[in-house]
Amino acid sequence: MSTPYLNLTNAAGKVAAFSTAVRLGLLDRIDREPANPAELARTCGATERGVRVVLAALAEGGFVEQLADGRYRPVLTGLAALHPLIPLWDHLPDAVRTGIPVYDPNSASPGNAIYPRTMTYLASLWGDAVDHAISTLPAATRILDVGAGAEPWTISYCRGHPKSHITALDLPEVLPSTRRAVSRAGLTDRYTFLPGDVLTTPLEPCTYDLIIVAQVCSLFDRSNGSALIKRLTPALAEEGVLAIIDTLAGAPGSAMQELSLYLRTQAGAVHQPDAYYEWLADAGLTDITSTDLPTTLAIAVLTGRKPRQSASAHDNR
Ligand SMILES: C[S@@+](CC[C@H](N)C(=O)[O-])C[C@H]1O[C@@H](n2cnc3c(N)ncnc32)[C@H](O)[C@@H]1O
Structure with missing residues (x-):
C-alpha cells in the first residue's frame, strides 16, 4: 500500500x-x-x-x-467560519520563495486577519489535556494570560480556583472574541481585559502570582521569545510562576505546526525544549519544570519560579 x-x-x-x-x-x-x-x-x-x-x-x-x-x-458550531483559511495555503509557494508570510507583518492590525476567526477552534483542540495542564500550575489569585485568545486554559483554571482573577492581554481586535468566550463560560466577573501588544503593553511590576503564555512564544523567533519572557518576569510577584504552554520541536505534529507558523508569521517557529529552559533561566527564574501533555498534537507546560528577594537585596534598598 x-x-x-x-x-x-x-x-x-x-x-x-x-x-x-x-x-x-x-x-x-x-x-x-x-x-x-x-x-x-x-x-x-x-x-x-x-x-x-x-x-x-x-x-x-x-x-x-x-x-x-x-x-x-x-462537533462544534460555526465550523464554516474556518473555510477562508483554506486558500491561504495557496500562498505557500510564494512564502517559501520570498520568505514573506501570508499576512503582512507590518500591517497595523495583523491580528484581525486570523485570530478572531480561529480562536474558538484553537481553544477546543486540547480536550482533557487542559485539566492536566492546569493541574501542573500552582494555586494563584492574580493571573496574567498573555495572548489570551479564547482562554482555553484560564477558563478551566478559574473553575478549579474560585478566588482567581485573570487579566487577559491580547490585541484590541482579538479581545472581543476573548470576551465572548469568557461570557459564554459565565465568568465575566472574574476577568479584566487588557488590550495591547505583548511586546510593548506596560505591566504593573510584582503583581501576578501566575503568568501564562500559551501558544504565543512560537509566534516569535528565538531572540524575541527570550525578550518576551524577560519582559514579563518583572510583572511576577515574588515566588510567582511563569508558565509557557507550547509545542516543542521534535514532538509529534510539530513539523506541520512549524509549516503553519512559517506561512502565518514573520519568524515564528516551534522551538527546542532547551530554548525555553534558557529563556526562563536567563529571565532569572528557577525551579524550572517541563510536563508533556497527553495530546495528539504534542504540547508541553514549562514553568519557572521567580525567587524570593534575599534579605540582603531588601537591606540594600
Ligand atoms: C495561537 S493564539 C493562542 C491563544 C491562547 N493563548 C491559546 O492557547 O489558545 C495566539 C494569541 O496571541 C495573540 N497575539 C499574537 N501576537 C500578539 C501580540 N503582539 N500582542 C498581543 N497578543 C498577540 C493572538 O491574538 C492570539 O490570541
Missing part, C-alpha cells in the same frame, strides 16, 4: 469534503439542527448519496458526528 498516495488523497479529500459541506450549506444547516442525509439532500439541493458520503468522510475526519437516530451534527 502506498502511504504517500493515501496521505495525499486523505488530506485533499478532507479539505474537499469540508469545502463542499460549507458551499452546499450542509454545515450551516446542521448547525441549526441535526439532520439526516435525506433531509439535507432535500433542503440543500443535493443528491442523498452525495450528502451521505461527504458526511461520512467528515465524521471520519472529526468534523461532524452521527447520532444514534442517523442524523448528523457538527
